[in-house]
Amino acid sequence: MTEQIIRMEVMRYRPEQDEAPWLQSFDVPYSDDMSVLQGLNYIKDELDESLSFRWSCRMAICGSCGMMVDGVPKLACKTFLRDYPGTVRVEALHHFPIERDLVVVLDDFMEKLERIQPYIIPRQEQALSEGEYLQTPTQLERYAQFSSCINCLLCYAACPQYGLDSSFLGPGAIALLHRYNMDSRDGASEQRMELVAAEEGVFHCTAVGYCSEVCPKHVDPANAVNLNKTRAAGDYFLRFAKPKGRCQ
Amino acid sequence: MNRPLKRSNAPIFWGLFGAGGMLAALLGPMLIFITGIAVPLGLLLPRSAMNYAAMLAFARHPLGKGFIFIVIALFLWHAAHRLFHSLHDIGIHGGTLAKLLTYGLAAAGTVIAAGALLATGF
Numbered sequence: 001m002t003e004q005i006i007r008m009e010v011m012r013y014r015p016e017q018d019e020a021p022w023l024q025s026f027d028v029p030y031s032d033d034m035s036v037l038q039g040l041n042y043i044k045d046e047l048d049e050s051l052s053f054r055w056s057c058r059m060a061i062c063g064s065c066g067m068m069v070d071g072v073p074k075l076a077c078k079t080f081l082r083d084y085p086g087t088v089r090v091e092a093l094h095h096f097p098i099e100r101d102l103v104v105v106l107d108d109f110m111e112k113l114e115r116i117q118p119y120i121i122p123r124q125e126q127a128l129s130e131g132e133y134l135q136t137p138t139q140l141e142r143y144a145q146f147s148s149c150i151n152c153l154l155c156y157a158a159c160p161q162y163g164l165d166s167s168f169l170g171p172g173a174i175a176l177l178h179r180y181n182m183d184s185r186d187g188a189s190e191q192r193m194e195l196v197a198a199e200e201g202v203f204h205c206t207a208v209g210y211c212s213e214v215c216p217k218h219v220d221p222a223n224a225v226n227l228n229k230t231r232a233a234g235d236y237f238l239r240f241a242k243p244k245g246r247c248q
Numbered sequence: 249m250n251r252p253l254k255r256s257n258a259p260i261f262w263g264l265f266g267a268g269g270m271l272a273a274l275l276g277p278m279l280i281f282i283t284g285i286a287v288p289l290g291l292l293l294p295r296s297a298m299n300y301a302a303m304l305a306f307a308r309h310p311l312g313k314g315f316i317f318i319v320i321a322l323f324l325w326h327a328a329h330r331l332f333h334s335l336h337d338i339g340i341h342g343g344t345l346a347k348l349l350t351y352g353l354a355a356a357g358t359v360i361a362a363g364a365l366l367a368t369g370f
Contacts, residue, residue: 160337194253203258206333235257
């Protein structure tokens, strides 16, 4: 492998000294198998140790290294320098406040994640002695795709509606919400409907579909949002026809 | 997102949009072909198929009335919703004015279509 040089333009923002984010250029030697993340690590190790960015697994499973690469939301570990001959621009994820350099503030998403109750709420509590909650492969199939989300937030950086108004629950949280709703062991979709049908819910989406395009795990959040529009519309018109209260 | 959640009224408009879109996709091209190409040129269909007497009879028949009303109203609601959201997408957040110009026009068109169809008699 021959070693070449790439110019990496990296967004810097150090709140104690910078008024606004700016781009700093670094010349980074690279080989064909080097990811953008490895380029950033080279900068931190060899050129400027003050550069801040999140990363962990290096294999597209932890969801930490989401950033804009030449303006497109990407995982830095899954994006290769060889695909950007000459220069590559690396910036913090769009639509989020910047904490420092390439590190964004995740509080908004964390709060949303909590709101959707991203865990199985059993239809009926089962005693340990009754054994496990069984599920057929067909039942697994109904939600498996949506369970691949790694919370990397590329879909939020891609979503123009979230960019315009961050009160929107957003593609990632809705895909996860859908994942739990579709799980045969879960019985809380009615509780989650309040959020889906709310003004902050699915109807913010104007079906742009870029969220699904940028997803590194091939989740289809746009599909989850659309399916829940239908469910929310059904709930809107049929809610008075539904029986209230529970069987004892 | 901490404030109490308010149920969105969007399903009404989204429902009209969806119904109109489905109808436009299914019937739109066929209607353009019949009314804009086939009948005026006498292709496949006689020119007399859409003369005044035939169209008046169509508009007076309850089924014809229903068809004309649904096609006009739902197509309008579909277009209104699409325009309203496209304006928002390209950065024009017109608020109430944009709503009046899009949904308002669709509502006005719906009322006019209903009035005209009733005035045509049975």
